[in-house]
Amino acid sequence: MSNDLEQLRQQLDSINGQLLELISQRAEIAQEIGEVKNKQSINRFDPVRERKMLDELKSKNEGPFEDSTIEHIFKEIFKASLELQEDDHRKALLV
């Protein structure tokens, strides 16, 4: 294994860790949003807001990923967040 590769892999590991932290922070905020929405009986899934976030991300995207790839990755994150909110809601109903 060359040193180059080893160094690049260490950078990747560091970014993985930072991504995990941000994704977890994002999930916590999504949970708070879910709670606010429950109290106000607002639907948790908001396709207009989701489209707006995706458009914003694509307008900021400078590569190397294609816009379609960025959209795909973030849709997975959005979907996971929505599932989390729905789990929380189910748990709240069971209390």
Added chain:
Amino acid sequence: MSNDLEQLRQQLDSINGQLLELISQRAEIAQEIGEVKNKQSINRFDPVRERKMLDELKSKNEGPFEDSTIEHIFKEIFKASLELQEDDHRKALLV
């Protein structure tokens, strides 16, 4: 729209932007790794390394996402990175 919700959404937008930056940085490093591997004729897909990264992420995961969700999201990022490396390789062959 309540102020609470508006504020939480602003936090989410800020994190989305940070995630985009990190995901793009990660993609650039993956591209560099792809180049090094091409020069050394190493296979770009390395399932052992991928499993190691996923295990590392799951060991660090403190929620709120389940380990399986973290694994799913990161697998999508890994897959996109591999596709990027393969595109680069194809382009390099065409030059």
